[in-house]
Amino acid sequence: MEMTSPAPSPAAESTPHTSETADDISQTENRARKRARTDEQSVSSTSATLSASAIAVLPSSLISLPLELLAEVLLLTNSPRDVLAVARCSKFLCNTLVSNPSTEFIWKRVRATCLPRALPDPTENFTEASYAAYVYDAGACEVCEKHTDHMYASFALRVRLCRNDSCRNRYKSLMVEVGHQGDTWVRRAEDPRCFDTIAVNLSPYSDVQFGTVMTWALRADRDKYEKEAAALGAESVSEELKQSVFRRVKIQKKIQTHARLILQWRLEYEKTHAAVKVRNDRFILAFSEREGWKSKDVTSCQSYIRLRRQKERVLEKLTVYDIESIRLELEAELLRISEARERREYESNYRIRREDITHHYERLKSARGQVLPSLCEFRRLPVIKAMQEKTNTKESLANDLKTSGLIAELIKNDVSKWTDSVRSTLLRSLGYQQEWRSASTKRLHPLDRLTARFCCRRCNKVERRYKTDGCLDSAGVCGHQCPGLSKAELRQYQWSANQFVKDDKAFAVVSEVLKQMQVKDDDATSLTISKKSGRNIRCLSC
Ligand SMILES: [Zn+2]
Ligand SMILES: [Zn+2]
Ligand SMILES: [Zn+2]
Structure with a gap:
């Protein structure tokens, strides 16, 4: 749901996005159960369990919408990914939107209007929802098994790879090149470039005929294929094998051709995504400048990161209205960031000044000019305390302490005031009730x-x-x-x-x-x- 929807329901907002491992919408319920289980496991994070139960209780405004309005809202999203996300919100929405002939037009329309261009029609093995999941879902990397937002690297093989180059290279090492055989039934990638991170130079895929391009297949699949090919060549070839090979050739042809179309769409999507990203970078830089924000701070704010990820997923550019919609939250976050920075700065300056004072104390002590309090007490002298806690300066105190006659005088003054009061207390503890005075310089205090x-x-x-x-x-x-x-x-x-x-x-x-x-x-x-x-x-x- 993007900013175009009037009032995103709390449930819709807090869905675990479309980015989960499942391939198919039918796994939605499984997913909900799984989520519940993980929530139970994380007993420590009470807030997580709380919010989960709160969501379950809250009636979603989407559920109460009449179907025509719900459809209107969903059509405005222009993204099958968003429709899928809504369908995954609740059992009711799932029943309404998935495999329901009366709502199929929603999927078809958003598929036609989605960015960067209309998504190719699904083959008949897909429902509209499972097709959206097939194209848009995130999942585990085939090699490292870590979650990744990436779409399938190869739609034909249903292989997903993360952005890590080592994963890509590792996966490629499991593959062999398969070539120009006209009618082949080995499972193969739709294009040799589908595993590359950046596919430049898009060739017009529609011109490419099935089986005319060198591409990748898993070594294991190729070996099986060769064994079957040998068996087919033998005289006693079984009818069963013939039929199965025939069937697979037909399927492969279909999968291959269709996967090519989606791959081409994906490459365009990625290209546009990169362009939108660059444009959004520029936008937020200019916007921050205008607002007097530090753009670096803005880009580290969670509210901004969330908004931006949402927008870029559907290839939308950030607008002033988008930022306005999160302004309150964003400004609060910015304040927190700058406060934390100031605190850090103050603390580090404080540490430096503290050290300067320690050094100065040691200097005074080794000069043996004056009776000094302990360092601890020395820090509590009014002038030292004021210098230590000075907030509006970044300079160290070392120079002032060394060169300023005024500061030296002030310190001296504070120290003697301090010693005077100490001495009068000590004098009392020696049994003298009054101040001791003598005119003679030869008599000791x-x-x-x-x-x-x-x-x-x-x-x-x-x-x-x-x-x-x-x-x-x-x-x-x-x-x-x-x-x-x-x-x-x-x-x-x-x-x-x-x-x-x-x-x-x-x-x-x-x-x-x-x-x-x-x-x-x-x-x-x-x-x-x-x-x-x-x-x-x-x-x-x-
Ligand atoms: Zn990986
Ligand atoms: Zn003691
Ligand atoms: Zn003795």
């Missing part, structure tokens, strides 16, 4: 003293740098990140200055050592003295 040692309540661990100490100084607290966290834990991880407590044991030891050395803990010289004399301390208990 409590947090900078050797006695200011902390441990992490959360993990009770220290970084490798502090392993010999077993506790952290105030810079160590700032840079601390509980080690051994998984990625997920790290994402949840919230650093807080409150997770650190004064290490009383370390405090006592250091105080004692300083006392022994007769240095006060707030004396600025204590830092250098202790370094020099660190090795001269002896433990008295062991």
Whole structure:
């Protein structure tokens, strides 16, 4: 059913198209049963089973149409393929359209008006419906057995091949050339070129007489033929064989001549199909341009692909009206595509910026100019966070971070604000209730003293740098990140200055050592003295 039909019924729309394996309309019911079975099998896809049952319940508007109107609609399709698809929708439609003398005119008329030109009349062994199935149906490739949309490669042999060249070559290897014998009864392809992917140069087939062209036959068939020919030559030839050969010669002649006609029609169909495709490509390119759509996106939209496949199957060109009919769906799909693209872009930019920030952090850390928070906390500084989440840029941050004095200043500012607040918390945990101030430059701030040692309540661990100490100084607290966290834990991880407590044991030891050395803990010289004399301390208990 193409756009020409006023209201395609839901059932008609959701038919599994004409593209199924069967050759004959009589298999329609089998097919329905088969479909039901596959639906049962795919219990996991509840939506499939749901929609199948929903379709069964929905009354089709096609069924309720009076026959004259149904015929009118079908005649407008100009395609036996569409009539066949409708006939396969339900038992009722099948009974109405198939082998029913009063509806035969529909098939005949669409056969005459179909594109690219009228389909040759069927031979008497076909009903109109089975003929449409014979010409239009899709099915399994003879070699790889995969489903293919292609019509028969050879109508005489009823052989279907997919577009894969290897399948074609493989099938050809099973064949032998058979020649000019006038009256032959071997089953043979209608034309030597029917297995080629692209048949150029159409010769006027009507001029070609049966049996005058070299063509292909299956090796097995040819061998059987030769055996029979030998038997016929013998004196004691049986009447039965004579009759059967005679019958087959007659049939072969008919099949061959008819298949040639359809093949010629098929080649024209394929040629037109290719031309329509090229034209539709151009159309959608221009149309997308006009609408301000990305044509690449449009061609990947399911609604468009569906529409286009339908149209091209019946060799119709896309029109503005066709696109209008799917506009809503198409625009929604386009939006989804562009949103997904933006998201992908943002994510990849985000990753790059994140890496830039990591590198910058490492640079700052190795410069040792300033006490730094852990990388995790560093990312949460306002200026870093803003840079990390910047959306409207594709450039990496690396250059800005390296060269911009303003950014360096802002980062420095953020870091010192951060350290100030951390230090005041730590100061409280050391027991100082107020801010500590001193006019003397020789007196050490409590947090900078050797006695200011902390441990992490959360993990009770220290970084490798502090392993010999077993506790952290105030810079160590700032840079601390509980080690051994998984990625997920790290994402949840919230650093807080409150997770650190004064290490009383370390405090006592250091105080004692300083006392022994007769240095006060707030004396600025204590830092250098202790370094020099660190090795001269002896433990008295062991
Ligand atoms: Zn194949
Ligand atoms: Zn910790
Ligand atoms: Zn000891």
